[in-house]
Amino acid sequence: GNSVTQMEGPVTLSEEAFLTINCTYTATGYPSLFWYVQYPGEGLQLLLKATKADDKGSNKGFEATYRKETTSFHLEKGSVQVSDSAVYFCALSDPPGGSYIPTFGRGTSLIVHP
Amino acid sequence: SQTIHQWPATLVQPVGSPLSLECTVEGTSNPNLYWYRQAAGRGLQLLFYSVGIGQISSEVPQNLSASRPQDRQFILSSKKLLLSDSGFYLCAWRESSGTAYLMNTEAFFGQGTRLTVV
Numbered sequence: 001g002n003s004v005t006q007m008e009g010p011v012t013l014s015e016e017a018f019l020t021i022n023c024t025y026t027a028t029g030y031p032s033l034f035w036y037v038q039y040p041g042e043g044l045q046l047l048l049k050a051t052k053a054d055d056k057g058s059n060k061g062f063e064a065t066y067r068k069e070t071t072s073f074h075l076e077k078g079s080v081q082v083s084d085s086a087v088y089f090c091a092l093s094d095p096p097g098g099s100y101i102p103t104f105g106r107g108t109s110l111i112v113h114p
Numbered sequence: 115s116q117t118i119h120q121w122p123a124t125l126v127q128p129v130g131s132p133l134s135l136e137c138t139v140e141g142t143s144n145p146n147l148y149w150y151r152q153a154a155g156r157g158l159q160l161l162f163y164s165v166g167i168g169q170i171s172s173e174v175p176q177n178l179s180a181s182r183p184q185d186r187q188f189i190l191s192s193k194k195l196l197l198s199d200s201g202f203y204l205c206a207w208r209e210s211s212g213t214a215y216l217m218n219t220e221a222f223f224g225q226g227t228r229l230t231v232v
Binding site for chain 1: 120146148155156157158160163165204206208210211219220221222223224225226228
């Protein structure tokens with residue numbers, strides 16, 4: 001079955017530091033990959049996505065590249081802000097005909113200090 | 115555009131009382147629907163999913179049940195709440211098939227319900 005593994009948190013950084021949150025996946029098909037962000041007390045919001053190998057998803061300064069050869073989708077940001085403090089979830093969805101259920105990682109908490 | 119509504123936002127209920135959380139989706143047809151629970155500081159636990167009216171699949175045995183009385187309505191229920199039912203409940207939807215699914219394979223989440231059983 002499908003699975004998503006992301007690094008344990010919390011990740012604690014100072015403002016303007018570089019961020020990497022690792023994510024690797026296992027899938028039988030050719031999935032789409034996603035990063036979601038969850039701010040305290042809220043639901044998950046889609047941050048970025050990539051649907052095929054070598055695609056780069058980007059949004060709000062965050063980037064992630066779909067690496068099929070390493071089955072990875074690491075999240076990066078060059079300079080984090082205090083407002084980026086949240087929980088980040090890596091996820092995948094099967095293509096049509098695959099599983100009905102999107103697969104999520106366990107989430108990585110990011111804490112950014114001023 | 116599509117939207118998802120989930121209510122109530124917060125709920126405090128005594129042990130042994132019933133529960134009904136409602137989720138509705140607008141702007142799409144025949145979506146796949148999901149209920150997740152998130153314990154404090156934890157990841158997402160899939161509770162139920164539905165691929166059509168009246169079709170419910172349960173992922174874990176528990177004190178809860180789900181129903182889908184209409185295409186875009188998904189209800190999470192309990193007859194008697196336990197303390198362990200406390201948590202953050204999230205409803206989500208995803209396109210099910212066709213061109214819409216090819217274009218948008220991501221799940222969309224409601225704002226969540228914070229349930230505290232006392």
